[in-house]
Amino acid sequence: MTKTKVLTGITTTGIPHLGNYVGAIKPAIEESWRDDIQSYYFMADYHAMVKGRDPKRIHESGMHNAATWLALGLDTDRATFYRQSDIPEIMELNWILSCMTAKGLMNRAHAYKAAVQQNVADEQNDPDFGITMGLFSYPVLMAADILIFNAHKVPVGQDQVQHLEMARDIAKRMNHNYKTRFVLPEAVVGEETAILNGLDGRKMSKSYDNTIPLFVPEKKLLKLIRKIKTNSLEPGEPKDPSTCTLLQIFSAFANEEEVLAKKAQYEAGAGWGDLKNELFEYVNDKLKGPRERYNELLQDPAFIEAELRKGAEKARAEAAPFLQQVRQAVGIKGFV
Incomplete structure (x- = not known):
């Protein structure tokens, strides 16, 4: 059986939260059990240096993220689970690809353009003020991550689709000029991928400081769940479950039958305090075993x-x- 290679980069700039689990970690681990999939998961520590300047934070984040995936049941005998910085071939390929990448292509990268636009808005004399080569050439390193294993599919958010298109463009130029055989990767943007709201009702994100860390201690988990923003409807008043962060989080862990029963509680006018306490009990029960393994x-x-x-x-x-x-294809080889 020819397997489809699926590659996923794991950001090492923070501690995983419930949104990361539901949107990326859980579906990725489930997919790794498919017999027709060959999965690659890597700690993107070199990428972390683009935004992170704190060595301790980058190091600790890598360990916490690795522990999270292992605690949640990733089978490292089935999947290839590694640290980006442990694969020197990635960085060598990064240079080779850089020599075939048009600067104009990198000029069009969203992150670079946004940084330039911000400098212009701030009336900086130099539109490239504060912009590192790491940020500028980030898409080339991402292409090297993907092309070194000839991954067929790469799950990404909508903001990363452009980078996959760039990786395809770079691979095409290499194949055309050097007759290499790079696979042209495809971006996988999950339309049904769950996106959790955070404490304030916006998308759960470290940028908004509204996250619920995945393996936070029980008492802290209860405290955070009780902080989730709800409306002012009193107990006994029917509530709309479709607009509620509490139900959204519950649904991420529950089966269809359990979700239907919970919706009935909303429609019957359950109080917010009870719903929050029940959510804590349910989620905490689901995470108790993985949390213990994570701490171990x-x-x-x-x-x-x-x-x-x-x-x-x-x-x-x-x-x-x-x-x-x-x-060999680019002419880097011995003379005999």
């Missing part, structure tokens, strides 16, 4: 390191011979 893993960084090293060994066994083919 954080106390055993050697195990996390061993899992990532195992993944790196598997990844390099694939990346190294392919990079050798690319080097």
